[in-house]
Amino acid sequence: MASEPAPTTVAEHALLRRAMWIICPVAGALVGLLLRWASGWVAGLSWAPFQGVFELAASVPDPQGTVGAVAIGALIGFGFAGLFAQERLNVTVSPQRITLRVGRSEQHLDRGDVDAVFVDGRDFVVLDASGAELARRRSDLDRAALRTAFTEHGYPWHDGDPHEYRLWDEEDSELPLRVNVLMADRERALRKRDRKEAALLRAELAEHGIVVRDAQRRQYWRSVG
DSSP states (O other), X not given: OOOOOOOEEEOOOHHHHHHHHHXXXXXXHHHXXXXXXXXXXXXXXXXXXXXXXXXXXXXXXXXXXXXXXHHHHHHHHHHHHHHHXXXXXEEEEOSSEEEEEETTEEEEEEGGGOOEEEEETTEEEEEOTTSOEEEEEEOOOOHHHHHHXXXXXXXXXXXXXXXXXXXXXXXXXXXXXXXXXXXXXXXXXXXXXXXXXXXXXXXXXXXXXXXXXXXXXXXXXXXXX
16 A cells, blocks of 8 residues: 655745745944944934934944944844744645644644645635635745645645636625725725735635735735625
């Protein structure tokens, strides 16, 4: 009897993951150095904000001032690298389930619940048989690597969303008033580039049986079921 294939994990390339721990601190150090050089000039501008901060930075003599600015910038860069690391998506595919891991949090999806898997723009998406989204996660994972992992384990991989959507407009008569209000709120969030608010409103719309996808800050929708 043939054995089941071993679980496959798809993650960002190791070189890219390691590079972020170099790029972010170096960028932070450069910003710190530029702010150090500009602090004396900014401190002389009466209209500039945070005058006290720039005056303090300009008052520290060299080399201590420059070294301190570079060190603080690098530390801030390390902090951003850590935040980016916590937001990276890893996907593990086994014959029984899919595991999505972001930082320390995990989401497990049983194989029997999965009806479609695909990438929508930068989002990795999993749907159930009704068309509802079991998961939608932003990622930079390689599409070809994901396709290979899922097809090798026999999951229903699609090269795009298998469902049809309609462009939403505020006068759409097919949607209930409450849904239209939520869609209007979400469109304003998209225009403001407020991803957190847009994600919260997406989840609320899902509770009303509406799935949305975005293209060029416009919303497209479909009903579940």
